[in-house]
Each structure stands twice: as C-alpha cells, then as structure tokens.
Amino acid sequence: MIRRSDNSYVIVEIETASKIMVTRAGQMSAYVSQAVRQGIDYRAFILERLLEARRHFPDIHEPDILVVIGLECSLDTEQARALQEENRSRSKLRIVGFDWILNRSQAVLSNVTASRVEVIKNYRVV
DSSP states (O other), rough: OOEETTEEEEEEEEEOOTSSSSSTSSOOOOHHHHHHHHHHHHHHHHHHHHHHHHSSSSTTOEEEEEEEEGGGGGGOHHHHHHHHOOOOOEEEEEEOOHHHOOOOOOOOHHHHHTTTOOOOOTTOOO
C-alpha cells in the first residue's frame, strides 16, 4: 500500500518482469488475472475493515490498484492495444509493465532535477 501526495492510496501488486502480460490471442494472461484478483481481494479485505485500516492508513477510502507485471516493450501492436483496452475498461485498477515504472520514475527524476524542487524533510503544517 502506498500513500500518494494527494493522500489517496494505491495497492501495488508486484509480480515479475518475466511473466507474460498478454497472450498472442490478445487476452490478459493467467498471471495477470491472478495478480488482479489478489489486488481486488486485498482491497476488499481493507474495505471490510475500514475503521481498523484507518489506524494505519489515515483517511483511506477506496484505494486504487496497480498491478506491475511483465514488460510492455515485449508486446506487439495488437497486444499493446489489448492492454490499453483492458486498462480503459477497468475502474480504479491499472495493469502496467516494469518498463512503465522505469519510464515514470525517470520522468519524475527529470522533473525534480530540472525544476530544482526543494525537498523539506519532516515538514508539518500546524
């Protein structure tokens, strides 16, 4: 579980980069289906125990789910389209590859270093 800067939460289900994301037939692989199910089950677990969860995750409501599995660069055009359509059809859930994470982290690093954002440790608003 990760708390975002806007105080929303995301459940991150991490598999391995070697797992297949999309079959040649354009279907999400069994690995993806299993990872999605694990994320959904964990979200249901949290929501069933919302009062207890708020002791550990302040202001939690309904967390999003991020499934990280496989590599998007290994997908052909049709497989990439199938993944894009799968993500469009889901609410509060996204399936991405490890290379997507790498690209996002490189973009964040570039934005932070290019704009000289000052990071203040343990800053509190009173």
